[in-house]
Each structure stands twice: as structure tokens, then as C-alpha cells.
Amino acid sequence: MPSPAHPRPTVRRRKVGSEFRRLREAAGVKSEEAAERIGGDKSKISRQENGRQGISKLEAEALLTLYGVEDQRLRTALITMAREGRRKGWWAQYGDVLPVGFQERLAIESDAVRILAFQPLLVPGLLQTREYAEVSIRGVEKKNASEDEIKVLLAVRQTRQEILKGEAAPQYVCVLDEAVIRREVGGPAVMARQLEQLIEISDPPRLTIQIIPFSQGWHAGLDGAFSVYTYPDPMDLDVVNLDYLDGALYLEEDGPVERYQLAFDEIRAAALASRQSIEVISSALQDFKKRI
Template identity: 40%
Template sequence: MRHGPAVRRRKLGEELRSLRHTTGLTSREAARLLGWHQSKVSRIETGASGVTPRDVTRLLDAYDVDDVHLRSLLEALAGSAGGGGTGWWHAYRGLIPPQYRDFISLESQAGAARTLETSVVPGLLQTAGYARAVTRSSLDGLPPGQLDSLVEVRLARQGVLYAPSPLQLSVVLDEAVLRREVGGPEVMREQLDHLAHAAQLPHVHMQLLPFEAGSYIGLTGPFVIFSFPNISDLDVVVLDHLTSSLYLERREDLEAYSSAFRTMQAHALSPERSLDLIAAVSRGD
């Protein structure tokens, strides 16, 4: 099992090695330029150790990388891969487990996400009332203060949909997500209205898999595929379990899940008909 920081350390190392090769430098020459031991460059490139955003900046300077967006992304990647950086979620590190922080950091850096949900509304599309009901039921006995903070985290994550360069989100939802009453009728009405609104955002592509579609390839469980701009081979599939998350990065895994997602999109309702279904469920049809 690979965890988020380990995946990102290795991917970051691969990208830095590729940039070094482009300059024609050997690892020994790069280390000499920076006043480092060659072993430090090697550990960074193999993902054996973390690297600080400051050291990534120095490497990019040495490799004459002037792409501002690429530099920003690699520096942020270093921070979330165990290199000493911080994100807004670190303020909650005493409350949320490491695997959840890993997931949020991936989500915050991704350019696009494809997600299948079979049971609940995805976190990025939940209302406060729905998020509270889901969190309360999944973490029974949680003190009110902690519950409030976890809902706060869930809502803060949604900032990626309203950023200047928002996350491109493609969602396939099982019809059961709409019909499973979470938090009571009023909470569900508000949630369905919110889904209908979110589905009309230009960077959100939402499709519903109706019951009449029968069994389908993703029925066994939800997943998320994160894609990242300007970095080769960084896409990752995340499978959530009760106590941990599994990160899949092998090319064959990515191809299999990407193919499965395309198949489900082909069998799902169009975005327009999906909006009709949301409206029908909201009316009680």
C-alpha cells in the first residue's frame, strides 16, 4: 500500500530527475552546483527522503526552469510530500488523521478530479447540514466541538471549486445517493438543490447512474482519480476504506479506473437528464 506523501515524494523525484536530464547535468554536477553531496540529490530523485520547497526552488533555479506554474506546483508538491510545507488543513492536524490530510493536499493541488460515489454526496458538493449528518453518523459519539471542526474542514475543502483556476470536477453518482435520506427531509431538500446548482458550474460535469442501468463496473465501491497539470505521470487513484486510504499509481491501475469511469459515463444519464432526475427526486417522484 502506498500512502499520499510517499507517492508524491517519488513522483516529485521523478519530475526533478527529468528536469535535470533536460539540462544535461549529472547528479554529481547538480550537487556540486548547490554545494550538496551527490547522495542528497539521489535520495530526492528516488523519493527516499523529503525535500523542502526551498530546496526545490534551488534545484529549479539550477535547471533554468522558468515556467511559473510548474515551479509553483512543484514547490507546493514538496510541501505536501513531507518536505516541511503547510496548507490550511495543517491547522487541523490534531483533529484529522494523516490519511485525510494527505487526501486534502492531493485535492488542493490537482487540476482535475473524476469521482464515482455510490452511497453519499461527494464531500466537495455537500451542504453544511448534510456534512454534519454524515460526519455524526460515521463517527458516533463525537463531541460537538470536534463535529463542528470536521464540518468546517469539509466546507473549507470546497474552496478548490471557487478558486481562480478551479478544480475541473467530473462526477458520476448512483441514484441511491439522491434517494438515501441523510439528516432528514429538510437537509436532503437543501442538498438536492445545492447539487442542482453545482451541476451548472462550468467546471463541474455531473451525471447520474439511474437504477434502471442495472449493475455496473463501479458498483463495488467509490473512487477518485486525481490528475495534475504540467507534471508527467502524476495521476493517482484513491480508494477510501474505513480506517485508511489506498493510493494506486501504476499505469495499469490508472488505465483500468479511467476506463471504468468512461464506461460509467457512457451508461449514465446526460448532464441535462441528470438535472431532471435530481429535480424529480426533490419533488418526491
């Protein structure tokens, strides 16, 4: 099974992107003008500057000229870095199965130093057992997928979870509505193993799992699931991920990101502390075990 290697390609893309953003701002060039120069749109410049999309050699040359960069050594260095940054991540080998939006999420989460996740419906993919993941893929995510596609998606999910292991693992804070651990997905045995895994991997503050109990009633997360990704470079913008039926939305502008960060703070304040949350998960686990 391939594993995300360090340094990851997106690390270099982010460094290149942040430098191109610095040069653009220093030159007083608007995103729209830069986009027009390379035949794209404002969102493409945003993706490139945040390391979510590579910059081709021709695009790099055009942008550096637009930004007035005449130092040949600097131009050569940035073009070389841009070319190396276009190397694909481990998930590229599954590109014929994975939607572009999901590949974008893998790129976003692969370099984060902190991930804040709220999920009111299902255990997040990063924490799923193989059995739970298979039920989720077959029943919700890819109902019409072939057996070969399902095998690929399970392999991707397993490899994706590697980012939570080792010294380079991001801090991961996951808040679940109690419905997640009470809703039967795949039967009592599948649920019991999934809840056992949540208990086993809980390791605050590196990996924190908290539960919002039913008794809380209304809380700030009732509008739906979301994740917030934070990066090591202070120049990198945080990213918010919102899923919907046919894809995903990524927010990077300060206003929306700050609102979701505030919402997560409110959601976490409504949740039980980590130790109490594990006790609630243990209680749900016992209920499922009785039915096996």
C-alpha cells in the same frame, strides 16, 4: 475561515519533486536506492517526487549527491525550493483532528486540474451542504467525535469546498448512483436542501453531475467509490483515491490508474446526460419536499 491560497505549497512541492525525479532517472538511480540513501522506502520517494510529501534539507543534499549533481547553483536552488515547499497547507492547523491519510487527500486534490469522482452511497464531501455533512460525520465518519472535533471537521469540509470556486477551480465530474439522491440522510428537509444545492451548482463542463439510474442495472461502478486526480504538469502522475473503513489507498502506477480511468469512462457512459440527471435530481427533490 481560511481559504486555500495561490500558489499553494503543494504546487512548489510538485515542481521540486518532478525535478528530483528527472535527476534520479537521468542518473540511472532506482527508487529503492534513493530511498535507502535517505533512510526511507520506495513509497516515500514516490510521495516526494509527486509532491505529496516534502523533502528536508538533509534529504535533498543526500539525494543530489547520489544523483551526481555538482552544480552548486542548481543544488542551492533546489534545496531552497524544497525548504519552501515544506510549508504546510491550510489544513495543517487541524492536524490534531485530521487523520494523516485525509490530510494527504487534501494535498492531492488541492492542485488537481481535473477531478473525476464516482460515489454509489453518499454525496461526495466536496458537494455536501453543512447539514448533510454533519449527519455524515456524526453517523458514519466520526461516530465518537466530540462536539469540538465535529466543529473542526465541518469547518475543514467547508474550506475544502473552496477549491471548486474561482478561476483556478479544477474541472469536476461527479457520477452518482441514483441511490445517493434517494437514500434519506438526515431526514427529508436535509435531503431537500442537499438536492437543491446539487442543482444549483451544476455547471457543465466546469462542474458536471451525472446520475446512473436504477434502470441501468449492473454498471462498472458497483465495486465501490473512487476518485481520479489529474495535474497540469504532464510529468505528474495521475492519482487514484480509494477509501476503506480505516483509511484510504492512493494508486499512482500507470496500470492501475489507467484501469480506473477506463472504469470511470464506462461508468459515465452508463449515466444519464447532465440535463437528464438534473431532471432526476429534481424529481427526487420533489419527493422529499412532499414529506417535509
